[in-house]
Amino acid sequence: MKPVVIVGAGPAGIRAAQTLLHHGVIPCMVDESLRGGGQIYRRQPANFRRSARQLYGFEAHKAEAVHRTMDELAPLIDYRPETLVWNAEDGRLDMLSDGRADSLEYSKVIVATGATDRILPVPGWTLPGVYSLGAAQIALKYQGCAIGERVAFCGSGPLLYLVAYQYAKAGANVVAVLDSAPFSAQCRALPALLGQPTTLAKGVYYRAWLAAHGIPVHQGATLTQIDGEQRVSAIRWGESALECDAVAFAHALRSETQLADLLGCEFVWNALNRAWLPQRDAAGRSSIDSVYLAGDGAGIMGADAAQMAGERAALAVLEDLGIAIDQRRSVVLEQQLAGIQRFRHGLETAFPFPEQWARQAPDELILCRCEEVSVGEVRAVVDQGHWELNRVKAHCRVGMGRCQGRMCGLAAAEIVAERSGRGIENVGRLRGQAPIKPLPFGVELEP
Amino acid sequence: MIEAEVIVLGGGIVGASAALMLARKGKRVVLVERDFCGSHSSGVNYGGVRRQGRPLHQLPLSQRAHQLWADLPALIGIDGEYVRSGHLKLARSQADLEALHRYADSVRGFGLGLQLLDYAELRARFAWVGDVAVGASLCPEDGHANPRLVSPAFARAAKQSGAQVFEQAEVTWIEHDGRLFQVHCANGLRLQAPWLLNCAGAWAGTVAAQFGESVPITSAHPAMLVTEPLPVVMNVSTGVEGGGIYARQVARGNCILGGGRGFALGPRQARPGQAAVLEILRNAGELYPFLKGAQAIRTWSGTEGYLPDHEPVIGPSSTTPGLLHGFGFAGAGFQLGPAVGEALAEIVCNGASRQPIEAFSICRFQA
Numbered sequence A: 001m002k003p004v005v006i007v008g009a010g011p012a013g014i015r016a017a018q019t020l021l022h023h024g025v026i027p028c029m030v031d032e033s034l035r036g037g038g039q040i041y042r043r044q045p046a047n048f049r050r051s052a053r054q055l056y057g058f059e060a061h062k063a064e065a066v067h068r069t070m071d072e073l074a075p076l077i078d079y080r081p082e083t084l085v086w087n088a089e090d091g092r093l094d095m096l097s098d099g100r101a102d103s104l105e106y107s108k109v110i111v112a113t114g115a116t117d118r119i120l121p122v123p124g125w126t127l128p129g130v131y132s133l134g135a136a137q138i139a140l141k142y143q144g145c146a147i148g149e150r151v152a153f154c155g156s157g158p159l160l161y162l163v164a165y166q167y168a169k170a171g172a173n174v175v176a177v178l179d180s181a182p183f184s185a186q187c188r189a190l191p192a193l194l195g196q197p198t199t200l201a202k203g204v205y206y207r208a209w210l211a212a213h214g215i216p217v218h219q220g221a222t223l224t225q226i227d228g229e230q231r232v233s234a235i236r237w238g239e240s241a242l243e244c245d246a247v248a249f250a251h252a253l254r255s256e257t258q259l260a261d262l263l264g265c266e267f268v269w270n271a272l273n274r275a276w277l278p279q280r281d282a283a284g285r286s287s288i289d290s291v292y293l294a295g296d297g298a299g300i301m302g303a304d305a306a307q308m309a310g311e312r313a314a315l316a317v318l319e320d321l322g323i324a325i326d327q328r329r330s331v332v333l334e335q336q337l338a339g340i341q342r343f344r345h346g347l348e349t350a351f352p353f354p355e356q357w358a359r360q361a362p363d364e365l366i367l368c369r370c371e372e373v374s375v376g377e378v379r380a381v382v383d384q385g386h387w388e389l390n391r392v393k394a395h396c397r398v399g400m401g402r403c404q405g406r407m408c409g410l411a412a413a414e415i416v417a418e419r420s421g422r423g424i425e426n427v428g429r430l431r432g433q434a435p436i437k438p439l440p441f442g443v444e445l446e447p
Numbered sequence B: 001m002i003e004a005e006v007i008v009l010g011g012g013i014v015g016a017s018a019a020l021m022l023a024r025k026g027k028r029v030v031l032v033e034r035d036f037c038g039s040h041s042s043g044v045n046y047g048g049v050r051r052q053g054r055p056l057h058q059l060p061l062s063q064r065a066h067q068l069w070a071d072l073p074a075l076i077g078i079d080g081e082y083v084r085s086g087h088l089k090l091a092r093s094q095a096d097l098e099a100l101h102r103y104a105d106s107v108r109g110f111g112l113g114l115q116l117l118d119y120a121e122l123r124a125r126f127a128w129v130g131d132v133a134v135g136a137s138l139c140p141e142d143g144h145a146n147p148r149l150v151s152p153a154f155a156r157a158a159k160q161s162g163a164q165v166f167e168q169a170e171v172t173w174i175e176h177d178g179r180l181f182q183v184h185c186a187n188g189l190r191l192q193a194p195w196l197l198n199c200a201g202a203w204a205g206t207v208a209a210q211f212g213e214s215v216p217i218t219s220a221h222p223a224m225l226v227t228e229p230l231p232v233v234m235n236v237s238t239g240v241e242g243g244g245i246y247a248r249q250v251a252r253g254n255c256i257l258g259g260g261r262g263f264a265l266g267p268r269q270a271r272p273g274q275a276a277v278l279e280i281l282r283n284a285g286e287l288y289p290f291l292k293g294a295q296a297i298r299t300w301s302g303t304e305g306y307l308p309d310h311e312p313v314i315g316p317s318s319t320t321p322g323l324l325h326g327f328g329f330a331g332a333g334f335q336l337g338p339a340v341g342e343a344l345a346e347i348v349c350n351g352a353s354r355q356p357i358e359a360f361s362i363c364r365f366q367a
């Protein structure tokens, strides 16, 4: 029989695998990274020996649990680490592993591909020493090194305080945290946030900890410029400037949706995520019969929700395969996910998208770093009458480079929407095509 | 209801060229396009602007197109990254090389200026070509251009010359009362004119069938891919005798490769397919060894119309006065497009095209 395949070994994928196995279905799990764990619980190389407490802080016990589960699962399932799914076609996933191409037929596939940072470029963002928040965190978790001696954290979203805290805790010199969200927004969000007291407590704790340790936290402070010649030397916001040698920045996260796109899933506009997302029901069923969606790859909800959604999607798979499941469990999971969704609304109020970014971005700002396309070039194409994102791309190469718009696509859409006077939901979305990540010439075929 | 002298259905390079030429001749012309002008075959093709390899009866049109391409900025206002780099057709066997010789003999009268290169000459002039090539034929004045920029620019130029251009307007129904065409679009737009040009690309068969002249047109989907920018080594566009992987390199350094066929995702969308993509990635190295270690960053395809004889349909309808066809270019209409548009405009204005087009008559499918 064709296997049930899970793509992504983050919290969502791992929990899905565990659930399937528990019901007697042995899944195949494909993951691009070397060791399972996904983004939040990214594991250090096998020869590194830092404690979970050092690496994951509050989340240590959760991280340990996820890793333990992964280690227990690995020998029991068809686990394929370091394997990229680069295409989906005709009931098969096309994969690349160590320079070899292979394909895998599936009966059902659970897409749990996770998220990456959402980047809104500012002048100077391509200087050495500038990282996304996620990359800064990976440097710390994975390699055990900081991105600089004097690091500034900028942007918005819960990760901002978390990563700043983790850096400070690890002994790095955090010179400032710039949060583009005003404090008033966070007060307004309080009612919705109170629905998840522990998560809220953590957020409050991180901020309080930073303040108590003398780290300046500026709210309503929008990074406008990163200075430097060979490397970052300072940041600027409003009338202020501050010296530093590294910057980590991002405005929340964006879902990795290319695989869902190649699988043919219907996409719908999601105002909360300010993104096009694959459509799914409360159980994680997509618009395509054999395709299920779980975790941040189908909309940002965080690691706890990713686990619940992974379990819920696995139960849906089992149900659709005619295997008996505990219906009550499904109901509980859906209720819990709905609760987290309310909390997400609160977070969006607390860390609102900086709507003024597109208006304020200067013409000279490089938007697409792969193809070196500036904001002004994109505006010029819009001024010729184009407003659809793929058309704009065809005319000025924005999103046409190595990252295929993963880094710049959302920012480009914001510029196009602002300039054309259309709503962000009315400028289309970049068409997905294989490969999901670059493919080498000379690849060999698995016999 | 918009009244005009000519309605052009389809905003690819063929329809947009026709609209441009007609507008320049002072005709009241309307161009209607279902999606965006130049967003189908015309905007996603490989970008080869080549005469070499075409069957003889296409060469008069192709030569005329060559003249039109020569002054692209005057025609459409941009250079469209068009370069006359030369087109090098590679032979992988002596038999293929002999075929190239025979072709060169047969087109001698047309002025393509073909140069035949043996193994040593090929290495001396194009050291980057892989060892499997035993010789080649060079057409020095052929070249390549950026279809994403060129094809939409034809529609823009038509508009600037006075044509009315409607995008996002799908023609769903056409009536003809013996004198005038009434064209209905899905968005409510209605047009009327005594002339209708069917330039609907792979979808043109539906239009022809409405007028009682069905053609055996099918769609196919050439597979394309592009690499990350690489050091510039290719100074010509290349192809292979007998078919295979073709490649060119743009000024920014990206190599564009084509070969094999993909599949339709729906009536308007296509994908290159993993089989064709892997085939290119595995086999390009023997012809283009410098690609070793390079990476492909994107793949794509398009929807192109093919008739069984791989020749287009160009010229008057056999059933309906005022209806002209120009479609079915079998993967080679980008270069021809401007000359086909001009030929259709000439029929409207002067009753006949200056270039011979009889071989492309729709009558050939009527038993």
Ligand SMILES: Cc1cc2nc3c(=O)[nH]c(=O)nc-3n(C[C@H](O)[C@H](O)[C@H](O)COP(=O)(O)OP(=O)(O)OC[C@H]3O[C@@H](n4cnc5c(N)ncnc54)[C@H](O)[C@@H]3O)c2cc1C
Binding pocket: A007, A008, A009, A010, A011, A012, A013, A030, A031, A032, A033, A037, A038, A039, A040, A041, A083, A084, A085, A086, A112, A113, A114, A115, A116, A117, A133, A134, A135, A137, A138, A159, A162, A253, A256, A259, A294, A295, A296, A297, A301, A302, A303, A304, A306, A436
């Ligand atoms: C850099 C970063 C750091 C984060 N840190 C925190 C944090 O500290 N605290 C917190 O609460 N939240 C954090 N988040 C959010 C958190 O990652 C998510 O909520 C959670 O990890 C989601 O789990 P998931 O299973 O959906 O996806 P992920 O954990 O992202 O796992 C997805 C997996 O899929 C794999 N994958 C994706 N595409 C393919 C493909 N085509 N082929 C093969 N494999 C593929 C990836 O390699 C990855 O292993 C972070 C997010 C990011 C991007």
Ligand SMILES: Cc1cc2nc3c(=O)[nH]c(=O)nc-3n(C[C@H](O)[C@H](O)[C@H](O)COP(=O)(O)OP(=O)(O)OC[C@H]3O[C@@H](n4cnc5c(N)ncnc54)[C@H](O)[C@@H]3O)c2cc1C
Binding pocket: B009, B010, B011, B012, B013, B014, B015, B032, B033, B034, B035, B036, B037, B038, B039, B040, B041, B042, B043, B044, B045, B046, B047, B048, B049, B050, B169, B170, B171, B172, B199, B200, B201, B202, B203, B204, B221, B222, B223, B224, B301, B302, B303, B304, B326, B327, B328, B329, B330, B331, B332, B333, B334, B335, B336, B337
């Ligand atoms: C991948 C690929 C590579 C190629 N490489 C080359 C090459 O290197 N060199 C070369 O010379 N040629 C090449 N070709 C072929 C070339 O691109 C085409 O022959 C040429 O573009 C055809 O132009 P067209 O205007 O007839 O068709 P199209 O560009 O397809 O335009 C037809 C238009 O009609 C519109 N339309 C259809 N139905 C309706 C309707 N009912 N109402 C309104 N509008 C409608 C469509 O939306 C479309 O925009 C290639 C083709 C492909 C797909």
